[in-house]
Amino acid sequence: MTSIHPSNRHRFWPLLRCFLVGAAFCLPLSLTTAAEKQPLSRGEFVFRATGGCSCHTDFQNKGQRLAGGRSLKTPYGPIYSSNITTDKSTGIGNWQAADFIRAMQQGVGPGGKKFYFLEKHYFPVFPYTAFTKIREPDLVALWEYLQTVPPVVARNKPHDMMPPFGWRINLIVWKWFNFTSGEFTPNPAQSEEWNQGAYLVKAMAHCEECHSPRNLMGGLKHDQLFIGSKDGPEGELAPNITPDKTTGIGNWKPSDLSWFLKTGQKPDGDFAWGLMSEVIFEGYQFLDTADLDHIVRYIMSQTPVQHKVR
Ligand code: HEC
Incomplete structure (x- = not known):
């Protein structure tokens, strides 16, 4: 077994750290390029x-x-x-x-x-x-x-x-x-890109199904979409994804959100877990950049709602 001489440790750790950080960056990148190779x-x-x-x-x-x-x-x-x-x-x-x-x-x-x-x-x-x-x-x-x-x-x-x-x-x-x-019926007052995002989010990606609170019957509270839910699917907590700066994702840049939907990585370096990671890895990561941008535009256009989900 090779061991590192104590006098060399100070050289080894920065190297290892460099490698790990590099690998962490390369993994999502390789997923990205694999996903973008062929049009679906x-x-x-x-x-x-x-x-x-x-x-x-x-x-x-x-x-x-x-x-x-x-x-x-x-x-x-x-x-x-x-x-x-x-x-x-x-x-x-x-x-x-x-x-x-x-x-x-x-x-x-x-x-x-x-x-x-x-x-x-x-x-x-x-x-x-x-x-x-x-x-x-x-x-x-x-x-x-x-x-x-x-x-x-x-x-x-x-x-x-x-x-x-x-x-x-x-x-x-x-x-x-x-x-x-x-x-889905488009909103004529909004741009084509916004409507494309709305269609993707509301009809297909069903973000609000997980990220919204429900009434006593288990139906969505339509006036509180995207504000998060403490008992989301599978009893998991689903965060507030309105652009509120303190309790939602108002501090995320649009590129942070599209990167997250592509790789599962949040701006603070954390990775998505639970159902969110599944819908990303089985689904959203395969969408191309333009479609993810439309989703992001629609989500970021929501009214910010202060709602802390615990
Ligand atoms: C099947 C349920 C489900 C669906 C569908 C879903 N999410 Fe999530 N999402 C979750 C859960 C649960 C979490 C909490 C896990 C985590 O933060 O890693 C989460 C976390 C997030 C976060 C992290 C927020 C934060 O503050 O850390 C963002 C952003 C997000 N989702 C956006 C979306 C968008 C946009 C869509 C639709 C394109 C979507 N989600 C669809 C369940 C879902």
Whole structure:
């Protein structure tokens, strides 16, 4: 074993530090260049912009990509994400494009029962409240991308939510109060770039689904979007991302935010953890600089709200 002579230690540590700092810089850079090599197909673009559907992969238990089974904590008990691979018996391999589009736009499963109250309504952990805003050609492209996901046999687990919250029939009432279907409509008073950012954020990246507080029914508080939530998804704290200088990200430069969405690194050198790191690494990091800039422009244009999330 080689050891460093004590008299040489003062030379070794700066060198090692140099190397570590260099490596820390090179890692995100290499991710960046890898991600920018090829332009994405529209379908993969939509997939990445949603955060790579990362909730459908059970990373913690080394689950297969998009095969579901991941426990997502809700205040009412755990719910398990579903298998969205092309497996015919346990995934969505038997679905038609129209089934997928309806699921995304209306939050209902395939089958198309005649009566609304008999349909399989989805729990809003599946953020169809955002995805309903995705334009139909983009949903079709996403559907086509999902056809390229290899089939994995993994049976969906029933949820463990306590009654009566676990009863799907309640979702009709929930939707009545908390859900409006319909695709994104641009704001004509704003620029094209701003609207592009708004579309990416609200329809695909669903930032507000995690970064906003919810009412007693678990619906988003629409007058408090982006101000952060102390019980965000999986019980994690989701910070205030309005441009407030003391409690939000008002001290971040626009380039800090796009760098963060590309690499997970914050201006103070810390890295994102939890669900944020998953949506970055499975999704947002693959978007090109122009798209990230649009997202940043939209987020930074929000009204700063002082709201400390503990
Ligand atoms: C699936 C849930 C989820 C989604 C979607 C999501 N975030 Fe986050 N985000 C989190 C969580 C949880 C944290 C806390 C983890 C951390 O700070 O590292 C976080 C942290 C952040 C931070 C760090 C703030 C700080 O003060 O440290 C920023 C900035 C951020 N998110 C922006 C965004 C933007 C912009 C989007 C959409 C493009 C987005 N997030 C989408 C869950 C999410």
